[in-house]
Amino acid sequence: MRTTRVTEQIAQLTRFGLMNAYLVREDDGFTLVDTMAAGSAGGLVGAAAELGAPIRRIVLTHGHGDHTGSLDALRARLGDAVEVLIPARDARILAGDRTFDPGESTRKLRGTWSKVATQPDVLLAPGDRVGSLEVVASPGHTPGHVALLDTRDRALICGDAFSTIGGTTVAGAGNWRFPLVAFGTWDGERALQSARELRALEPTLLAPGHGRAVPAPARAIDEALAKAAR
Numbered sequence: 001m002r003t004t005r006v007t008e009q010i011a012q013l014t015r016f017g018l019m020n021a022y023l024v025r026e027d028d029g030f031t032l033v034d035t036m037a038a039g040s041a042g043g044l045v046g047a048a049a050e051l052g053a054p055i056r057r058i059v060l061t062h063g064h065g066d067h068t069g070s071l072d073a074l075r076a077r078l079g080d081a082v083e084v085l086i087p088a089r090d091a092r093i094l095a096g097d098r099t100f101d102p103g104e105s106t107r108k109l110r111g112t113w114s115k116v117a118t119q120p121d122v123l124l125a126p127g128d129r130v131g132s133l134e135v136v137a138s139p140g141h142t143p144g145h146v147a148l149l150d151t152r153d154r155a156l157i158c159g160d161a162f163s164t165i166g167g168t169t170v171a172g173a174g175n176w177r178f179p180l181v182a183f184g185t186w187d188g189e190r191a192l193q194s195a196r197e198l199r200a201l202e203p204t205l206l207a208p209g210h211g212r213a214v215p216a217p218a219r220a221i222d223e224a225l226a227k228a229a230r
């Protein structure tokens with residue numbers, strides 16, 4: 001597990017150079033954003049210990065297996081005192097309901113939806129606050145995908161709405177150097193619209209689920225949006 005400090009408050013944790021989770025510092029300890037694939041729990045807990053604070057809550061950006069895979073192991077290790085917060089729409093899918101809401105694409109869900117036994121303590125809706133983080137709707141990669149905006153400095157943990165391996169790329173847009181996110185994307189048009197909405201937040205840092213964090217990302221995002229629109 002590699003730990004990289006990306007802002008005053010946020011550490012990026014990386015496994016295999018491929019997938020990220022984030023530790024966000026709050027007054028009472030850390031909020032862990034995403035849990036990586038199975039087998040990562042020990043490394044995530046160890047990274048928090050090394051940074052000198054306990055994990056108090058776990059938030060998921062979406063329900064894919066490479067973000068939820070170590071949730072059950074973390075729950076077993078950390079106990080019920082650690083709050084688990086999951087976007088309501090993706091929690092429904094994780095619970096086995098694959099029906100679509102009116103107005104949603106009825107394309108088949110893509111990506112890995114591994115079984116998750118942990119029941120969420122909180123079902124998140126856009127606009128909710130998790131400590132200093134604001135929950136921002138960003139559907140498209142999955143129906144319930146959310147991004148998390150640190151209201152202290154406008155750093156944006158964007159889940160898979162963007163990836164940065166092989167260059168900043170919108171979910172659903174082709175990226176031959178890292179096709180995983182495109183393959184996993186449910187509704188590419190909605191993902192592009194969400195990417196535009198995230199750009200409008202004027203983030204000071206883009207912190208993706210896959211790839212390095214990008215400081216002052218406006219230009220990189222604009223290029224990714226232009227590329228995705230073609």
Ligand SMILES: [Zn+2]
Pocket residue numbers: 062064111141160184
């Ligand atoms: Zn994903």
